[in-house]
Amino acid sequence: MQSAAKLRNKNFTINLPVEIKNNKYVLSNVRLNGSKKVYRFLLDTGAQSSCISKEIYDELGLITYFSDSITDGISKMNVCFSFMDVSFNDLHFDKVGVSILSKSSLNPNGDCSNIDGIIGYNLIRSCIWSFDSEGVVITDKLNSLKNIGRKQKEKISKGDSPSFVGGFVDGFRSTMLFDLGDNGTFEVKNNYLKYLRTKSIRRGDGSLYTTVIGDIQDTTACKVVYIPGFRFDSDTLRNVISYVAPDIGNTNIVSIGAGILNYFKLTFDFPKRQLYVQNKAQYFNMSKFFNFGFEYKIAKKKMFIRFVWHDTDAKRAGLMPGQQILRINSIDFSEVNNLETCELKQIIEGELSKDQIELEIQGEGNIVILSKISLEKNMF
Incomplete structure (x- = not known):
């Protein structure tokens, strides 16, 4: 097949x-x-x-x-x-x-x-x-491509998914899965954190992963860590933040998502199993980790909390996975339930782009006011 x-x-x-x-x-x-x-x-x-x-x-x-x-x-x-x-x-x-x-x-x-x-x-x-x-x-002709960078020493692994060898600064080299369907950048298996010189940034509760099969509920995977750098043969990306993946599923120690293409141009000669790499940036972009301390999901045109990071104002305010958000700033969800899901998401993302938000949570008497924080604060 x-x-x-x-x-x-x-x-x-x-x-x-x-x-x-x-x-x-x-x-x-x-x-x-x-x-x-x-x-x-x-x-x-x-x-x-x-x-x-x-x-x-x-x-x-x-x-x-x-x-x-x-x-x-x-x-x-x-x-x-x-x-x-x-x-x-x-x-x-x-x-x-x-x-x-x-x-x-x-x-x-x-x-x-x-x-x-x-x-x-x-x-x-x-x-x-x-x-x-x-x-x-x-x-189908490699010589028709320009600026593809360095040819990597190891070949792409045989099998049903594209895997190649990469490594971490002050860590290990291993076979890593390239998953273009994952919009993240790095996920390291939990069991292999002991082989990295890391500093834990945040842990969290809830469902952080979403796939075509459904939410992943394994809370042991819900943390992000600091890694000094990621490298191919000689091209290095400094100050990397990686999600921690559950120790289940495929055997790859590290999964690399489409986010890596913000830092490297990758050319895969699949018939000859050869990878070429061109470095585009030296430092990891931390902007994704500047947020309100929680993740959300939309279900039946309602907004729910799906994940909360520890040591954040969101956690201290008592936000928990599964809670329904009735209002975000001036947006009352009872008044916009006629919108399509994508229109609703666009409105929510607009509110979350602000520096401060006000939330009304179902069953809670107090209004929660949150400001954006940097999850990697005091990391270096």
């Missing part, structure tokens, strides 16, 4: 017009089985197989060939599989294995990407891809 899709084209180099938002890479011109209709697909190297929504499966009258399990790197789910032809930008791939998921699973918890499916590693591995924070180039 995980064998590479068959690519029809030869002698091509194409700049893919991808939508990049919040480190997610979406193709909006995907065609299936020769149809004229176009669909939106997430590029996801961490997905072993490609995926389509159940709605597309029914719409195109596809046939189920067998059932099996898929993994998102943390959990597994039993699903049905089919085969189809996939094309975009005049590239054509035959007999692509696809799993069938609901569209709500493909767009969890108010995700507004509105994707119809996932282009997984079984298609991606058919050719050469060059990824950075500004775009994607796909080709």
Whole structure:
């Protein structure tokens, strides 16, 4: 099932017009089985197989060939599989294995990407891809690409996901999974923190991870740590902040998400299993860790607290995962329940962009006022 899709084209180099938002890479011109209709697909190297929504499966009258399990790197789910032809930008791939998921699973918890499916590693591995924070180039001729950086000593690992060797300053080198479907940057397995010279920044309670399979509830994973630096062979990114991943799922010690493309341009010659790296920045961007001390989710057009960091005003104010937020600043959610989820999320993000917020929590008598803090304060 995980064998590479068959690519029809030869002698091509194409700049893919991808939508990049919040480190997610979406193709909006995907065609299936020769149809004229176009669909939106997430590029996801961490997905072993490609995926389509159940709605597309029914719409195109596809046939189920067998059932099996898929993994998102943390959990597994039993699903049905089919085969189809996939094309975009005049590239054509035959007999692509696809799993069938609901569209709500493909767009969890108010995700507004509105994707119809996932282009997984079984298609991606058919050719050469060059990824950075500004775009994607796909080709079958490595010499057609410019400024791809240094060739890495170790080859990309064989298997159903793209893994390469990387290392941490004052730490270890290991095989690391590149998961383009994860919009974060680094996740280190909890058991391997003892091999790093780290300083813990924050722990937290709640559900920090969201996948197509659902929220991850393992609270032992809910912390972030400081690592002096990350490196390939000789290119180093200094002062890295990493999430701590639960010790379950795939065997990779470290998972690297699409956020790494803000710091390195990565060119994968998948047929020859070779990685090329161009360094783009020397220091990690800490801005993501300047917030109000909690994460939220939207369910049934309501706003809930899903995660709270320790040693923050949010924690001291008694905020807990699962609590419903009735009002944020002047936005009363009882008055905006006619909005679509994505419109509601846009409004919430607008309020969270401010330096201070006022929250009304269901069942609580007091109004909670929070100011933004730096989670990595006093780290260095």
